Amino acid sequence: MESLATHNLVWLITALPLLGFLFHAFVGKRAGRAVVGYIACAVVLASFAMSVIVTVDLMGLPAEGRRAVASLLPGLREPAPWIEIGPLRATFGALIDPLSMLMCLIVTGVGGLIHIYALGYMAGDKDHARFFTYFNLFIFFMLTLVLADNILLMFVGWEGVGLCSYLLIAFWYEDMENSKAGNKAFIVNRVGDVGFALGIMAIFATFGTVAFHDPSGAGFLDMAARGVSAQGALTVGAATLIGLLLFAGACGKSAQFPLYVWLPDAMAGPTPVSALIHAATMVTAGVVMIARVSPVLVHSPVAMTVVAVVGVFTAFYAATIALTQNDIKKVLAYSTVSQLGYMFLGCGVGAFASGMFHVTTHAFFKALLFLGAGSVIHALSGEQDMRRMGGLRDRIPVTHGTMLVGWLAICGMFPLAGFWSKDEIIGYAAGFGVVGPFLAVAAMLTSLLTAFYMSRLMWKTFWSAPRFRETPRVEDGFGGGGAANALNLHEEEEAAHGGQDSGAHGGVHAVHESPPSMTAPLIVLAVLSAVGGLIGTPWANLFERFLEPAVAAYPIHHGLPVVPGLVIGAAIAAAGMGLAWSLYSRRREQGAILSDAQRRRIAPHRAAANLWYVDAAFTKVFVEWGGAVATAVWRRIDSGVIDGLVNGVAVLTDVLSERLRYTQGGVTRIYAVTMLTGIVALVVGVLAWGLGR
Amino acid sequence: MSAHLAFFAVLAALSVLSAVMVVVHRNPVRSALWLVCNLIVLAVLYLTLSAQFVAAVQVIVYAGAIMVLFLFTIMLLNLGAPEALRETGRVQRAVGAALGLSFLTAILGAGAVSVGLGAPAATPESLSTGGTVETIGKLLFDAGQPWLFSFELTSVLLLMGIVGAIVLAKRRI
Amino acid sequence: MLPVRTEYYLVLSAALFAIGVIGVTVKRNPIVIFMCIELMLNAVNLSFIAFGRHFGHVNGQMTVIFVMAVAAAEVAIGLGIIVAIFRQRESIDLDEVALLRY
Numbered sequence: 004m005e006s007l008a009t010h011n012l013v014w015l016i017t018a019l020p021l022l023g024f025l026f027h028a029f030v031g032k033r034a035g036r037a038v039v040g041y042i043a044c045a046v047v048l049a050s051f052a053m054s055v056i057v058t059v060d061l062m063g064l065p066a067e068g069r070r071a072v073a074s075l076l077p078g079l080r081e082p083a084p085w086i087e088i089g090p091l092r093a094t095f096g097a098l099i100d101p102l103s104m105l106m107c108l109i110v111t112g113v114g115g116l117i118h119i120y121a122l123g124y125m126a127g128d129k130d131h132a133r134f135f136t137y138f139n140l141f142i143f144f145m146l147t148l149v150l151a152d153n154i155l156l157m158f159v160g161w162e163g164v165g166l167c168s169y170l171l172i173a174f175w176y177e178d179m180e181n182s183k184a185g186n187k188a189f190i191v192n193r194v195g196d197v198g199f200a201l202g203i204m205a206i207f208a209t210f211g212t213v214a215f216h217d218p219s220g221a222g223f224l225d226m227a228a229r230g231v232s233a234q235g236a237l238t239v240g241a242a243t244l245i246g247l248l249l250f251a252g253a254c255g256k257s258a259q260f261p262l263y264v265w266l267p268d269a270m271a272g273p274t275p276v277s278a279l280i281h282a283a284t285m286v287t288a289g290v291v292m293i294a295r296v297s298p299v300l301v302h303s304p305v306a307m308t309v310v311a312v313v314g315v316f317t318a319f320y321a322a323t324i325a326l327t328q329n330d331i332k333k334v335l336a337y338s339t340v341s342q343l344g345y346m347f348l349g350c351g352v353g354a355f356a357s358g359m360f361h362v363t364t365h366a367f368f369k370a371l372l373f374l375g376a377g378s379v380i381h382a383l384s385g386e387q388d389m390r391r392m393g394g395l396r397d398r399i400p401v402t403h404g405t406m407l408v409g410w411l412a413i414c415g416m417f418p419l420a421g422f423w424s425k426d427e428i429i430g431y432a433a434g435f436g437v438v439g440p441f442l443a444v445a446a447m448l449t450s451l452l453t454a455f456y457m458s459r460l461m462w463k464t465f466w467s468a469p470r471f472r473e474t475p476r477v478e479d480g481f482g483g484g485g486a487a488n489a490l491n492l493h494e495e496e497e498a499a500h501g502g503q504d505s506g507a508h509g510g511v512h513a514v515h516e517s518p519p520s521m522t523a524p525l526i527v528l529a530v531l532s533a534v535g536g537l538i539g540t541p542w543a544n545l546f547e548r549f550l551e552p553a554v555a556a557y558p559i560h561h562g563l564p565v566v567p568g569l570v571i572g573a574a575i576a577a578a579g580m581g582l583a584w585s586l587y588s589r590r591r592e593q594g595a596i597l598s599d600a601q602r603r604r605i606a607p608h609r610a611a612a613n614l615w616y617v618d619a620a621f622t623k624v625f626v627e628w629g630g631a632v633a634t635a636v637w638r639r640i641d642s643g644v645i646d647g648l649v650n651g652v653a654v655l656t657d658v659l660s661e662r663l664r665y666t667q668g669g670v671t672r673i674y675a676v677t678m679l680t681g682i683v684a685l686v687v688g689v690l691a692w693g694l695g696r
Numbered sequence: 697m698s699a700h701l702a703f704f705a706v707l708a709a710l711s712v713l714s715a716v717m718v719v720v721h722r723n724p725v726r727s728a729l730w731l732v733c734n735l736i737v738l739a740v741l742y743l744t745l746s747a748q749f750v751a752a753v754q755v756i757v758y759a760g761a762i763m764v765l766f767l768f769t770i771m772l773l774n775l776g777a778p779e780a781l782r783e784t785g786r787v788q789r790a791v792g793a794a795l796g797l798s799f800l801t802a803i804l805g806a807g808a809v810s811v812g813l814g815a816p817a818a819t820p821e822s823l824s825t826g827g828t829v830e831t832i833g834k835l836l837f838d839a840g841q842p843w844l845f846s847f848e849l850t851s852v853l854l855l856m857g858i859v860g861a862i863v864l865a866k867r868r869i
Numbered sequence: 870m871l872p873v874r875t876e877y878y879l880v881l882s883a884a885l886f887a888i889g890v891i892g893v894t895v896k897r898n899p900i901v902i903f904m905c906i907e908l909m910l911n912a913v914n915l916s917f918i919a920f921g922r923h924f925g926h927v928n929g930q931m932t933v934i935f936v937m938a939v940a941a942a943e944v945a946i947g948l949g950i951i952v953a954i955f956r957q958r959e960s961i962d963l964d965e966v967a968l969l970r971y
Binding site: 712 | 871872873875876877878879880881883884885886887888889890891892893894895896898900901903904905907908911914915918919921922923924925926927929930931933934935937938939940941942943944945946948949950951952953955
Binding site: 672679686690693 | 788791792795798799802803805806809
């Protein structure tokens with residue numbers, strides 16, 4: 004491993020958001036909204052700048068040796084030791100390689116844009132300082148996760164982002180539903196974390212180390228690349244075990260089936276939270292982790308197949324649900340679950356770079372879509388139900404224009420970002436052994452559904468006739484412009500919670516565009532969504548070459564010839580969009596294909612709208628039955644047995660002492676008898692002992 | 697059976713009989729009198745064991761003084777009447793009998809399984825003059841023997857007895 | 870050889886002691902209990918003297934002298950206590966004098 008010239012700047016990448024967190028936590032309330040906002044954005048953008056500098060330095064190294072280790076604590080040459088218990092060693096170190104720097108750039112770059120958006124969005128909130136405290140803390144933990152040089156430190160970051168996710172989902176905790184959503188997210192994550200923790204233990208048991216790489220080649224990824232383990236050769240069984248356990252953890256964090264149920268409920272949080280955490284960064288942590296340990300994973304065809312199959316299944320499954328949702332944020336949430344499935348499909352078939360490419364492009368367009376949705380909600384004074392939207396194309400042009408770009412990207416239309424990444428994955432999936440063609444077909448079907456439901460979203464929101472009641476704007480002394488609107492925003496969104504279909508109360512106040520602090524990031528993200536995919540075209544795949552030193556090599560090949568594959572992809576996207584056009588353009592007034600009655604009657608629609616009853620099943624089994632078991636245990640075992648034992652001791656003492664009282668009754672004769680009995684016993688005892696010898 | 701043995705058998709029977717009578721009678725005066733009889737029989741036994749001085753002391757002190765004290769107290773407390781006290785319960789008597797018998801068995805059993813006393817180390821001289829006043833006196837007041845110290849301590853003990861008895865018997869301390 | 874074997878005296882002593890034990894446990898009159906205790910002491914004295922004769926020295930008899938002295942003192946005090954208790958209450962039934970209790 005080389006050493007970087009700028010290694011002493013690495014600690015700043017994680018330290019700056021941490022300092023922001025500390026500042027906001029301790030003096031945020033007193034410092035005032037402007038100061039808090041500027042510092043929150045400044046630390047993230049400064050971290051971005053540091054990431055850029057380090058990345059440029061990294062690219063100066065030759066491709067094979069493009070890997071370095073730096074200390075996360077300031078002023079040290081080597082990473083500081085953290086845990087040293089026998090053979091278990093972990094350090095506070097950062098692994099600088101293309102994968103980690105890519106994620107740093109995404110997290111700080113897109114995260115910085117979202118911070119700027121949040122300046123406007125959360126300006127009127129009474130817990131302004133608390134929001135940015137958690138937001139900066141999240142960035143810190145996410146950077147720790149991606150920069151960690153050992154899997155234990157990665158786990159620390161993993162848990163930390165889970166914590167911040169909980170804190171931010173339940174940000175408006177006064178409403179019980181939001182708290183419950185936060186709980187759900189944390190608990191379901193925890194279930195996955197069990198798998199992750201067991202996976203770490205399996206790694207340590209197999210390889211004897213938890214460090215990813217080591218200058219002397221003793222990190223477990225180095226060992227896996229050479230095919231060795233601590234016991235000799237790396238067995239397929241060990242690799243399968245590690246792969247499946249770690250994937251279980253990834254399912255929790257990245258919302259794959261069946262641990263996805265928390266992500267739609269997580270929409271209870273403010274929209275910047277949804278954009279940052281549940282679209283661009285935290286949910287991709289699972290994919291990042293899988294890509295990071297890819298050298299181990301490639302030794303297990305079983306694990307890879309499982310990853311691919313679960314990924315594509317989740318993608319299709321979530322797409323079917325997204326077709327039926329009425330809340331704009333929920334559509335995007337299920338869309339995220341579906342796109343994450345694509346990423347895992349890519350990793351599962353061995354195209355780790357493609358999976359990461361989709362992570363990157365998805366970060367751009369999904370963040371764009373979420374922020375745009377926030378802008379729409381703001382424009383409609385808190386309305387989130389698409390059945391009460393419509394006709395917004397000319398009313399909020401900037402939002403519409405940027406969301407149009409995002410829509411084209413996610414549908415996979417040439418030449419935007421989503422087109423390149425999605426089709427690359429489908430192409431590699433088709434070439435994955437025997438099941439490849441099935442995976443590819445399923446992925447293509449999902450693409451069709453994706454194009455359709457995203458178009459449905461656009462039609463209902465922008466292009467159909469307005470279906471809301473509008474009251475003229477009343478001059479209320481706040482003055483005009485964006486600031487006043489922003490002040491009301493959180494109340495609107497707060498008011499919109501408590502259910503999927505609640506909306507603006509009392510009708511919509513005059514529809515207005517969002518302030519520049521919110522539209523500027525939208526524009527930047529739109530540009531990135533448009534051109535960001537060009538670094539990964541099949542003919543000049545700069546992205547794949549960039550990531551090559553960081554992920555495992557696997558004999559992937561395109562199952563489809565390149566150009567026909569691209570054409571098919573574009574055709575599918577066009578088909579989905581066209582189908583939506585044909586259906587919705589005829590129903591501009593209603594803005595819906597099916598009536599409410601039809602929705603209830605058609606069984607598949609009903610099932611999908613009820614989330615295929617998975618949530619209900621979980622509630623029944625874990626909440627109700629689990630609760631019943633817990634109550635029974637409490638009553639029978641805790642109260643009955645354990646309390647019974649403790650009380651029983653007291654009762655026993657009472658009873659015994661009642662009986663034994665008579666030995667001390669004061670009746671002298673009894674004392675004499677007792678003494679004499681004792682003497683007899685003693686004599687007999689000594690005799691017997693003496694005889695025994 | 698030699699004359700010695702026959703004599704011993706008679707004395708033993710008498711002592712056991714009188715001891716049983718002590719326990720059996722309900723009238724404490726009768727019990728006391730039977731105890732006197734027992735003590736005198738024991739004194740004769742001591743004589744057969746060449747303990748002449750001790751036999752004399754037994755009669756003088758035990759039978760003569762201690763039993764007299766007992767009888768005085770019985771008379772003082774007017775316990776002559778047997779109706780004064782209730783009968784002991786049957787459970788108690790069974791327990792007592794069992795206890796006594798088990799005690800006897802234990803002791804005899806211990807004796808039976810022991811290694812035995814070995815050959816007697818008695819000399820004709822010890823048998824004849826072993827327990828005379830002169831022998832005992834010489835041993836008691838011999839400065840080299842431990843008995844002199846015990847003798848002095850016993851005098852203190854008897855003083856304590858006197859003082860204690862007087863204190864206990866006073867009406868007002 | 871001794872005219873009468875020492876073991877016979879020891880058995881007699883054990884028997885007298887056992888009778889004393891029975892008396893202590895069965896009787897209720899404290900004075901009679903006292904007398905049974907004296908019986909036990911005498912049984913022990915007998916065994917001491919028998920042993921003394923067996924081993925040919927006088928230590929057994931010396932011990933007996935002191936036992937007797939102590940027994941005398943003990944009787945004096947004990948009867949004094951009984952008299953004192955009887956002054957307090959009319960009955961000296963030992964089962965009713967259950968003062969040694971919690």
